[in-house]
Amino acid sequence: MTTSVLDPTAEEESENRVRIKRLTSINGATIGLLDISKPRGDIFLDTVQSLLENAGAKVLRFTKPTFSKPAPVDLRHEIATTCDAVIEALAD
Amino acid sequence: MVNDRPRLPDGYVAFVKRDCPTCELIVPVLKQLADTNLLGAIYTQDDPSFPSLSVTKDDTSLKMSFLHEIETVPTLLKTKDGSETGRIVGWSKQEWGSFCDIEDLGPKDMRSYSPGCGSRNTDPDLQGELRKNFGEGVSSRIIDFASAEDEFEAMYDRGWSDGLPLIPPTIERVLAMLEGTSRQPEEVVGLAPPNLVTLTVEKIAINAVMAGCKPEYLPVVITALETACTDEFNMHGVLATTMPVGPVLFINGPIRKSLGMNSGMNLLGQGNRANSTIGRALQLTIRNVGGGRPAEIDRATHGSPAKYGLCFAEDEESSPWPSYSEDLGFSPSQNTVTLFPGEGPRLICDQLSRSPDELARSLASGLLGNAHPKLVMGFDCILIIGPEHASRFSEAGWSKDRVKEEIINCTVRETDELIRGAGGIAEGLPEAFAGTSLPKFRPEGGLIIVYGGGEAGLFSTIIGGWLSGPKGSQYQTREITP
Amino acid sequence: MFVATIHFISAAEAQSDSLGFSPASFFTDHPIQDRTDDEMRIIAEKAFDGIVQELLE
Numbered sequence: 048m049t050t051s052v053l054d055p056t057a058e059e060e061s062e063n064r065v066r067i068k069r070l071t072s073i074n075g076a077t078i079g080l081l082d083i084s085k086p087r088g089d090i091f092l093d094t095v096q097s098l099l100e101n102a103g104a105k106v107l108r109f110t111k112p113t114f115s116k117p118a119p120v121d122l123r124h125e126i127a128t129t130c131d132a133v134i135e136a137l138a139d
Numbered sequence: 140m141v142n143d144r145p146r147l148p149d150g151y152v153a154f155v156k157r158d159c160p161t162c163e164l165i166v167p168v169l170k171q172l173a174d175t176n177l178l179g180a181i182y183t184q185d186d187p188s189f190p191s192l193s194v195t196k197d198d199t200s201l202k203m204s205f206l207h208e209i210e211t212v213p214t215l216l217k218t219k220d221g222s223e224t225g226r227i228v229g230w231s232k233q234e235w236g237s238f239c240d241i242e243d244l245g246p247k248d249m250r251s252y253s254p255g256c257g258s259r260n261t262d263p264d265l266q267g268e269l270r271k272n273f274g275e276g277v278s279s280r281i282i283d284f285a286s287a288e289d290e291f292e293a294m295y296d297r298g299w300s301d302g303l304p305l306i307p308p309t310i311e312r313v314l315a316m317l318e319g320t321s322r323q324p325e326e327v328v329g330l331a332p333p334n335l336v337t338l339t340v341e342k343i344a345i346n347a348v349m350a351g352c353k354p355e356y357l358p359v360v361i362t363a364l365e366t367a368c369t370d371e372f373n374m375h376g377v378l379a380t381t382m383p384v385g386p387v388l389f390i391n392g393p394i395r396k397s398l399g400m401n402s403g404m405n406l407l408g409q410g411n412r413a414n415s416t417i418g419r420a421l422q423l424t425i426r427n428v429g430g431g432r433p434a435e436i437d438r439a440t441h442g443s444p445a446k447y448g449l450c451f452a453e454d455e456e457s458s459p460w461p462s463y464s465e466d467l468g469f470s471p472s473q474n475t476v477t478l479f480p481g482e483g484p485r486l487i488c489d490q491l492s493r494s495p496d497e498l499a500r501s502l503a504s505g506l507l508g509n510a511h512p513k514l515v516m517g518f519d520c521i522l523i524i525g526p527e528h529a530s531r532f533s534e535a536g537w538s539k540d541r542v543k544e545e546i547i548n549c550t551v552r553e554t555d556e557l558i559r560g561a562g563g564i565a566e567g568l569p570e571a572f573a574g575t576s577l578p579k580f581r582p583e584g585g586l587i588i589v590y591g592g593g594e595a596g597l598f599s600t601i602i603g604g605w606l607s608g609p610k611g612s613q614y615q616t617r618e619i620t621p
Numbered sequence: 622m623f624v625a626t627i628h629f630i631s632a633a634e635a636q637s638d639s640l641g642f643s644p645a646s647f648f649t650d651h652p653i654q655d656r657t658d659d660e661m662r663i664i665a666e667k668a669f670d671g672i673v674q675e676l677l678e
Contacts, residue, residue: 049283049285051281051282052284052294052310053277053313055342055346055349055427055428057331057342059334059336090658090662093665094666095669095672098665102673112610115373115380116375117375133622134622135623137625137626139625139651333639334639379632438628438629438632
């Protein structure tokens with residue numbers, strides 16, 4: 048005898064989203080650095096910032112209020128509208 | 140209704156749709172049957188004017204088609220006393236003639252055979268809506284386990300389990316579970332993390348069945364999940380952290396008795412169905428609906444047995460103090476669930492303190508070890524005071540507030556002992572906190588005191604928390620709605 | 622793109638699958654939390670070329 052049960056899962060398939068085009072060059076690009084607020088991440092990003100600026104990029108710094116929740120909508124909007132690319136760090 | 144299906148006119152009843160060449164083909168036959176008063180009704184699934192006969196009835200809602208389990212159009216039912224006695228599908232001149240006991244059915248030049256088309260109510264995209272509107276009222280996908288499949292292994296194989304066996308969530312069990320709440324199955328309770336999926340009462344009910352809950356537990360589970368899905372509680376963070384925490388629940392109010400919950404001996408351990416399954420239902424829902432699983436989004440280094448589910452009741456009847464929920468302003472007749480981001484329980488053993496002051500110092504000393512002795516203010520804690528310990532305080536006339544205040548005061552230490560590197564221990568407070576003194580817990584809300592446990596045993600129990608506040612998780616208390 | 626330690630490779634894959642989106646990524650050594658400032662700078666310098674490669678076409 049077959050047993051029929053109701054699906055306990057979400058039954059949802061995510062649509063696959065495609066990445067935007069990558070940069071052609073660091074020189075001249077505006078790159079956002081998003082600190083997720085885990086310890087030591089700021090030191091990591093300070094170094095990345097210097098190296099990017101030496102390579103000719105303009106760097107904008109952002110910080111998530113807490114690493115444990117998704118970034119607030121306003122922060123995401125600000126990054127999306129002011130940066131050509133964003134580096135988020137550092138999850139450990 | 141006859142046998143749970145709507146009554147049908149006696150004689151013959153046809154189901155058709157315009158978007159079906161065979162249905163178009165047999166219109167003259169249907170007219171012939173209608174003219175002889177044999178045809179009681181034609182239920183049309185897509186165009187109410189097809190065919191244009193007086194017996195044509197609008198079934199664009201597909202209610203009749205669904206409830207009479209029509210699979211093909213055209214279908215012709217023979218009926219008596221309101222219910223079906225036989226059916227044929229598609230068009231075969233010979234079969235229809237024999238079924239209706241009429242020779243020469245249809246025009247002479249009519250094709251003698253044409254297969255039918257799929258009935259509209261079998262469209263997979265419509266199943267959820269139809270079952271919700273006319274069926275059992277649930278819309279989740281039905282999964283059939285093959286007869287040779289062991290249903291318990293099948294559920295393991297599909298990744299639904301937390302490691303322990305599950306009760307198969309058959310439609311009957313889920314419908315019975317849904318009787319436990321006045322909420323509708325399709326009601327949205329929140330977005331289940333980590334995948335931020337729409338979480339309905341129905342999905343909670345399915346997972347509650349699997350957990351082993353009784354229907355009367357469902358309102359507690361629903362309210363707990365409603366609370367877990369808030370930004371304040373931050374279930375995503377509680378799940379994803381490398382720390383061992385999970386959602387710990389405790390219950391206040393008369394519902395503890397009506398559900399037969401355990402607030403006494405072994406209240407945190409095994410043996411009581413409500414205690415064991417309510418927390419489990421929450422975690423299974425986060426796993427199966429939200430997508431939160433160990434070694435995937437759940438990164439706990441060690442985890443804890445509490446992550447199977449930890450739910451207990453406060454012993455309000457024996458307590459010398461008002462209950463936790465009463466302290467928050469709820470009345471004794473209100474049922475509440477408190478959700479706390481907690482690790483597994485840990486003992487404070489003090490079998491010698493006789494005075495309240497001694498015991499307060501002793502419990503404070505035990506609490507200092509929460510998370511790490513040199514870390515303060517960042518992690519909240521539940522302290523379950525056992526009855527024998529509580530009597531040391533209550534017999535001296537101490538209120539719960541006094542107990543809490545004295546304990547927190549006893550945890551105050553010079554921060555110079557606590558900063559990083561102090562005592563030869565790298566962990567600790569940042570240097571900026573040197574030169575002052577701090578308690579272990581934030582005075583407003585850092586320590587929750589609950590009464591419970593067996594009558595014998597000079598013990599209290601700590602349940603340590605996660606990062607407290609907006610950066611981590613804020614514990615919540617919510618009234619349970621039926 | 623994101624930077625995480627190697628212990629988060631499977632978590633990142635799981636989250637990418639469920640969200641239907643796979644951002645560019647770079648993974649550093651673990652652990653991070655107990656590193657000194659100088660050690661963090663060295664980790665960042667070593668990671669830089671890999672990060673830039675993920676940003677560029």
